Amino acid sequence: MSSSDFGKLKEMASARLDIVILHSQKGGPGKTTLSCNMAHELAKRGNKTILIDLDIAQPTIQHIFKIPDKKIKHTINDILMGKKKVSEDVVLKTKYPNLHLIVAKENVEYGEGLLSLLEDIQQYSFFALHEMTKFLKRMGFRYVVYDLAPGYRMESVNAAAIxxxxxxxIRPSTFSFEGAKQMLRDIYKKLDIRSLSFFVFNQLPPKLKDESQKLLEDWKDELIKIYKPDKITFLDFLPISFDVMEQGIKGEYIFPEDSILYEKLSEMVDKVIQNIDEMKKNRA
Ligand SMILES: Nc1ncnc2c1ncn2[C@@H]1O[C@H](COP(=O)(O)OP(=O)(O)O)[C@@H](O)[C@H]1O
Ligand SMILES: [Mg+2]
Structure with missing residues (x-):
């Protein structure tokens, strides 16, 4: 690379890259739905944003953004296994301005194929994620949103660490709550060096009895108490929405702007980016 090429690259590089991950202990609380909508909202606000599917065993994001197979040369699978160095041909455009993707491979071989793939990824993912962060910053991205696999998979924990x-x-059920407590206490607290934690309850019934509402408030307080209260922030109680379900039948996943979920999501994005800004300002 000539020195002038290098100059160009440096000009493009973003001064700051912030990484947001969405995680859960159990499957199904809404990580993918919320990560797609958060990435979409960050991009809509003018930030160059990339959404990365790290749920290798249940890839979804290619489908959500309707990316045809022929557009995909490489996936996150190759990078996480060290088969391919991260480069521009992994990054896909979407129909939304500023919103890019790295997708996971949809047609993996099942049985032995999938198991050995998952094992290789566990080994290499920490290094791969670090390399990816450096590369995305050089490409001028401002935000990275990772949609993670649930539970204790190594690449999810590694992404949480960076x-x-x-x-x-979290879903409003005792086992989802117990799982969250366990994971926050056993993993997140220990990884908590330079990052902030947030939690959100999703898929609440629209009309809760007072007694249930009280229980949820208690869970919220308990989660804050078992964690370092200055390092964890409660985001919101999000309702289950039949409109979102109906949209899913039509293959639409981005919340319409006149919906309550959009309003709440937009406030969540405000809170998260304000907290990151403050943390980074204090650190500087
Ligand atoms: N607030 C909500 N209202 C209605 N349906 C929802 C809501 N959040 C998520 N869903 C639906 O629940 C299912 C699981 O959500 P998903 O985002 O795939 O969860 P995860 O990625 O955590 O497994 C999807 O069908 C999604 O459309
Ligand atoms: Mg998911």
């Missing part, structure tokens, strides 16, 4: 903001998504 994130600036970790959003934990």
């Amino acid at each position: 994130a600036d903001a970790r959003i934990f998504v």
Whole structure:
């Protein structure tokens, strides 16, 4: 590379890259739905944003953004296994301005194929994620949103370790709550060096009895108490929405702007980016 090429690259590079991950202990609370909508909102506000599918065993993001197979040369799978160095041909455009993707491979070989793939990824992912962060910064990205696999998979935990903001998504059920407590206490607290944690309850019934509402408020307080209260932030109680379900039948996943979920999501994005800004300002 000539020195003038290098100059160009440096000009493009973003001065700051913030990493947001969405995680849960159990499957299904809404990580993918919320990560797509958060990345979409960050991009809509003019930030060059990339959404990365790290849920290798259940890839979804290619489908959500309707990316045809022929557009995909490489996936996150190759990078996480060290088969391919991260480069521009992994990054896909979407129909939304400023919103880019790295997708996971949809047609993996099942049985032995999938198991050995998952094992290789576990080994290499920490290094791969670090390399990816450096590369995305050079490409001028301002935000990276990782949609993670649930539970204790190594690449999820590694992504949680390098994130600036970790959003934990919880369903309103005792086992989802117990899982969240366990994960926050056993993993996140220990990784908590330079990042912020957030949590959100999703898929609440629209009309809660007072008694249930009170229980949820208690869970919220308990989660804050078992964690370092100055390092964890409660985001919101999000309702289950039949409109979102109906949209899913039509293959639409971005919340319409006149919906309550959009309003709440937009406030969540405000809170998360304000907290990251403050953390980074204090650190500087
Ligand atoms: N607030 C909500 N209202 C209605 N449906 C929702 C809501 N949040 C998520 N869903 C639906 O729940 C299912 C699981 O959500 P998903 O985002 O795939 O969860 P995860 O990625 O955590 O497994 C999807 O069908 C999604 O459309
Ligand atoms: Mg998911």
